Amino acid sequence: MSDNTGSNEPMESGDAVRKEQSPKRKVGTPAQGGRLLATDESEPAPQGAGAKLDEAAAKRAERVVAALFLLAALASVGFIAAYVWSGTQGPDGMHGIDDARASNYALGACMTVAMLAMAVGVTIWVRRLMTSKQIVQQRGELPSGEATRAEFEAAFMEGAEDSGITKRPLLRRTLLLAAAPLGLAPLVLLRDLGPLPEKRLRHTFWGEAVKQAKAQGKQGVRLVVDGTNRPLRVSDFATPGSMITVVPEGIDKSPHAMNEIAKAVTILINVPAEKFKPVKGRENWHVNGIVAYSKICTHVGCPAALYEQTTHHILCPCHQSTFDATDGAKVIFGPAARPLPQLPLSVDNEGYLIATGDFPEPVGPSFWERG
């Protein structure tokens, strides 16, 4: 049992064996009388022999501790100085990332030195200068004992009987009845936290936009590039293998634009014609191999934003659900259960890409009512 060094063994020993420094036991070396089993400390915790404190060593330790405390004080002053200095960089205090970085280094370094110098100082103080001895205390019994329990129980029952709650069930029952609806009230109060789901999750802005466009006599709504709001011609997107994020035209003017974008955001992919396998019943949903799928992953809703040109895989970077762009975005790998919903595409008279309807199914993660 000689190689216990460094294990979770206790390191302290009684006063009697604290006379000398205990070096680390090495594997295979003999145990020496009264030595520690193992220790991580070159210096034992409090010396525990106040009278025997070596005065010269104590003086040295005192000076070291004092020096550390002085260092901490200097660092704290440095912290204040660095704060003031940080404010002199620009016209109105700090300015931009470079100032912030410099200020962070100066303030942080001063703070670190102040804390650590004090911490080390106190530690040396405890270990070298404190003369408290190790002591032993008895734990005593935690439980109160049978007599006390019995006394309490008697008093409890006496109180219950005095109050009449045991004798008068009508009181007891009506009190419970009074409390029950009161407990429900907070739940009722939370009702206005949000609207009911209704059919919100079943349609996106594409449907509404197509309906509006058709009302104006158009064939569908134009796809515009997310961010620039530029409509796309088929000729703009003719390179096979390219991918871009699009939203319906006018979505930025809708009342809850951010919410609408979060549902309607779509990826447009130009799949090479020879690889493309249109889904049955959706043969006319693409334009020369240009297809559109919802960008919201059907797993938990991250944007499925990565497209691998060579394999035609759409990959969601969050949990690596992988979809096949050539085959109706069906799931190839990963935790997503359903393909990305497809958007019916067409071209309008001016050669712009348009959507002719909403996604045929709810976009994004599955939910109970989805069916």
Added chain:
Amino acid sequence: MSTQSTPPKAVSGPLNFLDDRLGSTTFFRRNMKKVFPDHWSFMLGEIALYSFVILLLTGTFLTLWFQPSMHEVVYEGSYTKLRGVVMSEAYASTLHISFDVRGGLLMRQIHHWAAILFMCAIAAHMLRVFFTGAYRKPRELNWLIGIGLFTLGMVEGLFGYSLPDDLLSGTGLRITQGVAEAIPVVGTYIYMFLFGGEFPHGTHGEIIPRLFTLHVLLIPGVILALITAHMMIMWHQKHTQMPGPGRTNDNVVGYPFYPVFMAKTGAYFLFTFGVIALLATFAQINPIWMYGPYDPGAISAGSQPDWYMGVLEGSLRIMPNWETTAFGHTISWNVLIPALVPLGLVFGGAALWPFLEQWITGDKRHHHLVERPRNAPVRTGVGMAAITFYGLLWLAGANDVIAERFHVSLFATTWFFRFAIFIGPVLAFVVTKRICLGLQRKDAAVMHHGVEAGIIMMSPEGGFSEKHEPPTEEERAVILSKENKSPALRTADDNGIPAPGAKGPLGHLRGRLHRYWTFDDIPVEEHDHEEHAEVDEGARKELTH
């Protein structure tokens, strides 16, 4: 060193003032010399405590400038790369704290590092408590509080890093929404009620202000209350101690609270703060200005949550894509199982464990002297299995990073984790149990033959042998702290009437588990060595209680 000196007026004045009104001196007198047993591993909980204090301090600082609002503004601050960009006030004010408030970046980074350290320290502290059996009666309540604290810490952390409304945090919220939607029957309602409408803005940008209130008021309030209870229970029950000479189940050996422990723990607070400040100074964390404001259509590769959410992320990643649709309703097993089962197993299992162990071993005694991990091989094995399970899921949360760094196929890493998650824990259990039993054997051998002295002796016949020396007092005390397990649970009393717990299939199961817990235990006993016999008798009785 006069022992009879009286404290100066500045001390005795206020003390007497308080005592006249509260009778507080009785309390102080009783507690100032309270003994705190020492061991390096007892400081892990302190790191968590001090990290929490630092979180409160820096968090308060941050609230002075942070605007919990999703109202959209055009950024005009001093970070030039984002000037003119439309963003939420939450994001803009976080940029303001980082670049325009002096010390703001430092406080933000300290806050984030302290949160990470808080969770690390709780996890390490829990492992220490588990492996030494310090959760045993009477400390089950503090064990449960600890599990509650870790769970609350996860939620608190998730809400906290969601507040800046940058691209990364928005992605985290998006996943939260997806998971909420997967809950059967009420999922979409929870989603709508949480966000005040649809993701991300709801009706008026509800989510950030709501998370803010939960993050700065409700959850920290509960955490603070639980920590207070945890500390008060610890103080009242007195800390456990490691086995050693003179340490018994009935005493506490160590240094007094005042002045030693007080000074040490004060220094420890400063160490914790100093190290976190060091990290915050030189190790950049969550540079939100690099991610940009949240945009539901954007994402960056390698999006990783903070470490304590990694286990959920990993389980979401490796789950096969199971989903059931029947009778017009959909259940997303691919989201529900990873969100509930792994953490349910680890934390539910941890919460039940003390009671399960008591039921199996039939041990209802109070334990104040902790057990060495090797002396409870089943417990230690189960603990290592849990670590392996958790650790593998956590690693799976970074499978894209692993695939990229080590140039392996992403899908291969997923398949590896899908199998490893079942095989790994079993292996860990078996290996750990064998190691524990091996160490028990070694302890038994030391008690039998003593310690190898490293001194080679030659016998008159010319043979060589190594001299063995008897173990020291400390070694003996530690080794003999082992309580040799009794092979069978008492199933019947003296009259042959079966014990209530031994009947029925449950009683049968209990008997089998008990046997499994104890059957391969290696007895470690004192052997009659000439010189030590009488000392050992005493020590042994004292230690095994």
